[in-house]
Amino acid sequence: MHVLVIFSGPAGRIDGLPAELRRLGAVVVEIDTKVGGADHDLTRPAVATALLERIGRGEFDCVFMGTPCESFSIAHRPKLRTRDAPWGVEPVPHDWRAYTAKHNALARFSIRAAETALGVGVGVAIENP
Numbered sequence: 621m622h623v624l625v626i627f628s629g630p631a632g633r634i635d636g637l638p639a640e641l642r643r644l645g646a647v648v649v650e651i652d653t654k655v656g657g658a659d660h661d662l663t664r665p666a667v668a669t670a671l672l673e674r675i676g677r678g679e680f681d682c683v684f685m686g687t688p689c690e691s692f693s694i695a696h697r698p699k700l701r702t703r704d705a706p707w708g709v710e711p712v713p714h715d716w717r718a719y720t721a722k723h724n725a726l727a728r729f730s731i732r733a734a735e736t737a738l739g740v741g742v743g744v745a746i747e748n749p
Contacts, residue, residue, distance in 0.1 A: 621646045624680040631655040675736045682743040687730040689748035691723040
């Protein structure tokens with residue numbers, strides 16, 4: 621089984637989902653800037669497109685995403701989102717604009733990745749937002 625874990629966190633951990641999947645015999649591909657730096661930065665269009673193409677070719681049996689959720693949390697201060705403004709309150713506090721925009725881009729990527737995987741019959745799991 622080939623599993624793609626997007627937003628996997630640091631490489632080489634002995635705990636967590638990627639490690640457990642490997643113990644169960646899966647081949648795991650981890651995508652995270654903490655693993656591959658700029659080559660794994662899904663806010664970069666070329667990186668995102670290349671990964672979506674791999675998913676669309678059916679290279680993976682399952683795609684798991686732990687989309688960054690901090691800015692979506694109701695506990696976040698300042699409050700950046702509401703039920704009526706899930707993509708960000710208006711006006712977004714000036715010091716938080718780039719942060720919110722990055723999280724929106726990663727959430728949108730997660731949506732596209734899920735749609736792509738489901739379109740080719742690949743299982744999807746999303747943790748967070």
